[in-house]
Amino acid sequence: MELSLFNILDVLGTIAFAISGALSAMNRRLDLFGIFIIAFVTAIGGGTVRDILIGETPVTWMENTVYVYLIGVVTILAIIFRNKINYLKKSLFLFDTIGLGVFTITGVETGIQNDLDPIISVALGAMTGTFGGVIRDILCNEIPVIFRKEIYATACLIGALAYVTLYDLGMDSDVIYIVTSLTVISIRIVVVKYHITLPSFYPTSPNSSRIR
Amino acid sequence: MELSLFNILDVLGTIAFAISGALSAMNRRLDLFGIFIIAFVTAIGGGTVRDILIGETPVTWMENTVYVYLIGVVTILAIIFRNKINYLKKSLFLFDTIGLGVFTITGVETGIQNDLDPIISVALGAMTGTFGGVIRDILCNEIPVIFRKEIYATACLIGALAYVTLYDLGMDSDVIYIVTSLTVISIRIVVVKYHITLPSFYPTSPNSSRIR
Amino acid sequence: MELSLFNILDVLGTIAFAISGALSAMNRRLDLFGIFIIAFVTAIGGGTVRDILIGETPVTWMENTVYVYLIGVVTILAIIFRNKINYLKKSLFLFDTIGLGVFTITGVETGIQNDLDPIISVALGAMTGTFGGVIRDILCNEIPVIFRKEIYATACLIGALAYVTLYDLGMDSDVIYIVTSLTVISIRIVVVKYHITLPSFYPTSPNSSRIR
Numbered sequence: 001m002e003l004s005l006f007n008i009l010d011v012l013g014t015i016a017f018a019i020s021g022a023l024s025a026m027n028r029r030l031d032l033f034g035i036f037i038i039a040f041v042t043a044i045g046g047g048t049v050r051d052i053l054i055g056e057t058p059v060t061w062m063e064n065t066v067y068v069y070l071i072g073v074v075t076i077l078a079i080i081f082r083n084k085i086n087y088l089k090k091s092l093f094l095f096d097t098i099g100l101g102v103f104t105i106t107g108v109e110t111g112i113q114n115d116l117d118p119i120i121s122v123a124l125g126a127m128t129g130t131f132g133g134v135i136r137d138i139l140c141n142e143i144p145v146i147f148r149k150e151i152y153a154t155a156c157l158i159g160a161l162a163y164v165t166l167y168d169l170g171m172d173s174d175v176i177y178i179v180t181s182l183t184v185i186s187i188r189i190v191v192v193k194y195h196i197t198l199p200s201f202y203p204t205s206p207n208s209s210r211i212r
Numbered sequence: 213m214e215l216s217l218f219n220i221l222d223v224l225g226t227i228a229f230a231i232s233g234a235l236s237a238m239n240r241r242l243d244l245f246g247i248f249i250i251a252f253v254t255a256i257g258g259g260t261v262r263d264i265l266i267g268e269t270p271v272t273w274m275e276n277t278v279y280v281y282l283i284g285v286v287t288i289l290a291i292i293f294r295n296k297i298n299y300l301k302k303s304l305f306l307f308d309t310i311g312l313g314v315f316t317i318t319g320v321e322t323g324i325q326n327d328l329d330p331i332i333s334v335a336l337g338a339m340t341g342t343f344g345g346v347i348r349d350i351l352c353n354e355i356p357v358i359f360r361k362e363i364y365a366t367a368c369l370i371g372a373l374a375y376v377t378l379y380d381l382g383m384d385s386d387v388i389y390i391v392t393s394l395t396v397i398s399i400r401i402v403v404v405k406y407h408i409t410l411p412s413f414y415p416t417s418p419n420s421s422r423i424r
Numbered sequence: 425m426e427l428s429l430f431n432i433l434d435v436l437g438t439i440a441f442a443i444s445g446a447l448s449a450m451n452r453r454l455d456l457f458g459i460f461i462i463a464f465v466t467a468i469g470g471g472t473v474r475d476i477l478i479g480e481t482p483v484t485w486m487e488n489t490v491y492v493y494l495i496g497v498v499t500i501l502a503i504i505f506r507n508k509i510n511y512l513k514k515s516l517f518l519f520d521t522i523g524l525g526v527f528t529i530t531g532v533e534t535g536i537q538n539d540l541d542p543i544i545s546v547a548l549g550a551m552t553g554t555f556g557g558v559i560r561d562i563l564c565n566e567i568p569v570i571f572r573k574e575i576y577a578t579a580c581l582i583g584a585l586a587y588v589t590l591y592d593l594g595m596d597s598d599v600i601y602i603v604t605s606l607t608v609i610s611i612r613i614v615v616v617k618y619h620i621t622l623p624s625f626y627p628t629s630p631n632s633s634r635i636r
Contacts, residue, residue, distance in 0.1 A: 031622035033578040037550065048477070053260070055269025057479025058538060062548070065541045079625050114270060117277045124274070126249065134351070139558070139568060144351055154245040198243035201291050265472070267481025326482060329489040336486070338461065346563070356563055366457040410455035413503050 005174050006105070009181060011070065013102035016095030017132050018043040018071045022078035024140045032079075038139060039075040043067070046103040046132035050110055050124060093192070096133075097155075101184035104129035104156050105177055108163045118164040125160035126153060129184075151191045151198055159184035217386050218317070221393060223282065225314035228307030229344050230255040230283045234290035236352045244291075250351060251287040255279070258315040258344035262322055262336060305404070306397070308345075309367075313396035316341035316368050317389055320375045330376040337372035338365060341396075363403045363410055371396035429598050430529070433605060435494065437526035440519030441556050442467040442495045446502035448564045456503075462563060463499040467491070469556035470527040474534055474548060517616070518609070520557075521579075525608035528553035528580050529601055532587045542588040549584035550577060553608075575615045575622055583608035 021042025025035040044061045051059040061067045107128025111121025130153050137144040163180045171179075190196065233254025237247040256273045263271040273279045319340025323333025342365050349356040375392045383391075402408065445466025449459040468485045475483040485491050531552025535545025554577055561568040587604045595603075614620065 026625045029624045031575060031578060031624050033575075033581050033622070035625070036581075037554075037577050040547065052264055052476055053269065053271050053274065055267070055479070057477065058540065059477050062477065062535075062538075062540050062544045065543060068541075068543050068547065082625055111274075114274075116270065116274050117280075119277060119280050120274050123252065123280065130249075138350060138562065141568075144353075151243060151245075153249050154243060157245050157248075198245070200241045200243050201238045201247070201294055264476055265481065265483050265486065267479070323486075326486075328482065328486050329492075331489060331492050332486050335464065335492065342461075350562060356565075363455060363457075365461050366455060369457050369460075410457070412453045412455050413450045413459070413506055 006177055009098065009102040009177060012095060013099030014043045014067055014070060015074050016099040018074040019078045020096055021136050022075045024136055026082055028140050036075050038136060040071050041139065042132050042136035043071050045135040046128045047106060049131045050107050050128040054110055054114055097185045097188045098181065100129045100156055101159055101181040103132065104159050104184060105163060105180050108160050112167060121164055122157065122160040126156045129156040154198055155184045155187040158187060218389055221310065221314040221389060224307060225311030226255045226279055226282060227286050228311040230286040231290050232308055233348050234287045236348055238294055240352050248287050250348060252283050253351065254344050254348035255283050257347040258340045259318060261343045262319050262340040266322055266326055309397045309400045310393065312341045312368055313371055313393040316371050316396060317375060317392050320372050324379060333376055334369065334372040338368045341368040366410055367396045367399040370399060430601055433522065433526040433601060436519060437523030438467045438491055438494060439498050440523040442498040443502045444520055445560050446499045448560055450506055452564050459503065460499050462560060464495050465563065466556050466560035467495050469559040470552045471530060473555045474531050474552040478534055478538055521609045521612045522605065524553045524580055525583055525605040528583050528608060529587060529604050532584050536591060545588055546581065546584040550580045553580040578622055579608045579611040582611060
């Protein structure tokens with residue numbers, strides 16, 4: 001694949017999600033290959049859901065081995081430097097956010113390329129961005145990332161809305177990529193730094209969730 | 213889409229599942245967009261699984277934005293009236309049951325339209341009917357609905373069996389839809405009202421489940 | 425379908441996974457049809473993931489009813505003999521392992537038939553072999569099988585690597601099937617018998633998994 005801005009961001013996102021998957025797996029005391037599998041599923045999960053929903057099969061990672069080798073190398077490095085990674089927390093958070101932003105972009109773009117309605121493209125972007133982390137958390141029996149009070153899905157959706165808006169304005173794709181990524185990244189950084197949370201709407205009656 | 217009986221039922225089912233998803237999300241204290249995502253996934257989950265298994269991609273909701281807007285409006289209403297919803301419990305239970313019945317129908321019908329074996333159509337119907345709720349519960353870390361002692365999956369399967377039987381008898385499709393829906397609805401209402409449960413077969417030896 | 429060695433192994437694997445699913449469901453006190461659904465999903469889960477990823481839809485079990493009836497009969501037998509099954513534990517463990525081996529083979533073979541890179545075929549084989557059990561455990565709210573310290577995924581991956589290696593050496597397919605199966609089976613038996621575990625890499629710092 002030629003090295004466009006999009007691909008560079010895509011590689012950064014894949015690296016970030018692979019590392020986060022490897023860390024979750026190590027924390028769950030998985031064995032060596034278990035760590036590789038979780039890292040792999042986390043990194044390719046979002047894109048795989050995107051490809052399956054759209055019917056683009058065999059899914060992308062099957063036709064492009066670069067990602068598989070990349071994930072393998074990243075996982076080995078994550079294992080070696082597992083105790084150093086605390087010092088990298090900030091850059092990891094940044095990578096994870098870049099991943100969220102990039103996979104949101106690939107989701108929205110896939111929707112547009114398939115002439116789908118803008119709102120559908122936004123939904124596709126949000127799923128592509130968040131599902132890698134969701135699958136990782138479900139496999140690791142952790143509370144899915146979209147539940148952590150961090151406007152995770154929200155940053156993703158706002159970025160997707162920015163994308164379709166700029167696209168309608170006829171902006172250049174590279175500009176759109178940068179603006180969308182920076183939107184997601186800046187929202188998450190600001191939100192986490194200042195512990196901002198969106199309103200949640202807990203019913204005052206505790207049992208109102210059981211609908212029978 | 214023209215407004216056939218099928219579409220009316222389908223809309224009712226989508227509304228019901230969107231509400232149940234929004235309620236589960238609010239109960240999990242998700243933020244605003246998290247609530248939308250869970251409501252969305254719950255409402256389109258069953259149909260998405262159906263489309264993916266059959267290879268009908270892009271999946272239905274991607275080509276028909278009506279559902280997306282419908283889910284959005286329903287979710288907003290669910291948030292506004294979250295404390296009133298207790299009073300609506302019975303109607304919600306009914307809606308949820310209608311959703312179960314309708315998505316069972318769409319699943320069975322998809323199987324028949326693809327010339328699949330009747331028993332396959334029944335299995336497809338059961339999965340389409342139950343998986344929206346299962347995905348909602350897995351994402352919300354709750355015990356999947358098919359595990360609650362309510363003959364949930366059973367009502368679904370009996371309805372699916374009724375569908376294929378009536379279809380073999382050459383009944384009119386609208387008649388089949390009504391009978392199938394009423395079968396599922398009446399089974400669930402009677403079962404929940406009188407706390408009827410199917411036999412479960414718990415092994416007398418506690419550790420017989422661990423197969424190693 | 426003609427009765428090749430491959431099909432015989434495939435049937436054994438399906439039986440094994442159906443039984444393990446039925447046992448998990450009974451242990452969860454599911455009702456009658458709930459048991460059938462979990463047994464069904466466990467037995468066809470791995471192959472379904474394989475077919476969806478590769479775009480081979482409608483998925484295999486939809487076009488071949490033999491499996492559905494087979495799973496039905498096996499589930500009924502599992503219910504009847506649920507208290508005898510403890511005596512069968514060893515043979516069940518063996519069946520489960522055969523299932524793991526066989527579905528690994530079908531995954532790798534699907535990759536090769538679609539001219540995918542060997543490493544992709546290995547990944548596809550590992551997913552096909554393990555996901556039936558993973559889906560069963562997620563639906564049953566149990567810790568996914570790949571997390572149990574049993575080199576489950578590892579046996580699977582080593583078997584897949586053996587497959588592609590022998591394939592490159594131009595071996596006869598039946599020979600490859602047998603060697604791959606025996607590789608997975610012998611690894612699991614030895615590992616479980618002697619409680620061998622691969623190294624896991626738990627970070628010395630407890631919170632190094634939270635990447636923010």
